[in-house]
Amino acid sequence: MPLDEAIYAKADAHAGLEGLIGAPPRLYPMVAPQNGTAPYATYQQISGPRVHAMGTDPGVASPRYQFSAWGTSNSEAKLIAIQLIACFSRWRGIVAGTEVLDSFLENEVDLGLDDVALLHQRVLDFIIWHREP
Secondary structure, three states, X not given: OHHHHHHHHHHHHOXXXXXXXXXXXXXEEOOOOOOOOOOEEXXXXXXXXXXXXXXXXXXXXXXXXXXXXXXXXXXXXXXXXXXXXXXXXXXXXXXXXXXXXXXXXXXXXXXXXXXXXXXXXXXXXEEEEEEOO
């Protein structure tokens, strides 16, 4: 949970997201609230590998987090994705008590129009190296 708190705090401090998904940001873990106001972004942890060493665990993890940018048009979803990249790519430092060692964009996919939400979706996968509490 501490990394989730750091992700939200980092997004909240990123001015480029404010004009697109609001302040505080409409950034939701897993799924957006039913009838939520678009545009918004969601995120979820996809995997959670940890570093292991001979006889010790150094407390470093490198989970893959998937962010989805949701917009009323394809261009709006892409603009949100651009700001998510600006916010989280090569992220380093201590945020909300979590030390982030590095973060990088691993993959980017345009999923187009979601038939249920009636919103356009662009998906970004980040690997976020951090120290565990």
